[in-house]
Amino acid sequence: MSNTTMQEEIKINKYDSTQLKHTVDDHLRKYLTSDANYVENHQHMDVKLSLGYLSCLFAAAATYYEWKNGFQKAKPVTLICVASYFVINFIAWVYAYFIEKQDVFVGTKDGATLKISARLARLSETYTLDFHFTDGKKKGNYTLESSFGKWFNEDGVLVTSVLEADVKSAIERSTISKEQ
Template sequence: MTTATTNGTTATPPTKTPKKTNLLDHNSIKHLLDETVNEIVTSRGYKEDVRMSNVRLFIGAIIIVIALFAQFFNKKFPDNKNFLIGCIVLYPFIYVLFNAILQLIIYTKEKNAFLFTYPPAGSAYNSTGLMVSSKLPRFSDMYTLTIASADPKSISAKPTVEFTKSVTKWFTKDGVLVEGLFWKDVEALISDYKDSKKSK
């Protein structure tokens, strides 16, 4: 069985332990499909861009450090009374501020995206990476996968492509993912994106 290549040829999943999920768990299904899409996209030569994730982790780390600093400040009560008052007053403001920044990043940049990539190796200098997002509404079996440019304002950005299909197409009744079928559909979508005309 062949594996994916970076020259645009169709790939098939390598032989390995079958992926299984609980078909009654909406989040578990979406997580498994998203994880597999990530694997497929990166196997096609698109290296994951983790800068956005690093920004979110950094902001979260700042919030935790502030809380730990307040908790373990090297003075005992009542010597640290003024410091604690300052923390009590400032921490909610700082928490709200950084949380607002996180929500702004998610709303304006990430949305439903679970994967950002760099342009594929060897591509034109002005090509863009991908932003891959998905939706699986609660109480629905319809999974929507969307591939868009990671930089939609770029002159090299291509039109967004997507498909919406029932997850029942890709799973056995026991919850095992039929990877061959799923890989075929995802790779067809990647090819549609690559072959689409540039946005004007």
């Protein structure tokens, strides 16, 4: 029995695809880091948090400057800070859309890297997880497509054992070596 299955049950609204996706993504990360012993790479989160904090610093600087100098004198500084805020948030969007893409997990174990990307079509209950495994000269890919109905029971409770079995099988299939 895995560590994650000993936790209390996870119950959500089974008719909300966003909740279904986020619940699966969160449990996937938890399973991979605790039971499968992968070390998660937080680069995407670090970049987005850094950009968010930087944009907040510009907002705080504009507020402080205006508080010290008055509204009329602070207009040029406020304009620069507001423009910078929007530019930084645009950079964060570009990073998320073009670099992070749909990655839900990137981790390493014994020098190998596992990257999992997710796709959920609008108004669909089929969730697609793409597993990309890299270990030196070896590469492997596997796509797992499943219905949320397989991973959640009628009450909206996540059946962790079924999800974990599917993920474990997908990892094994993606790690089958394919020479570059």
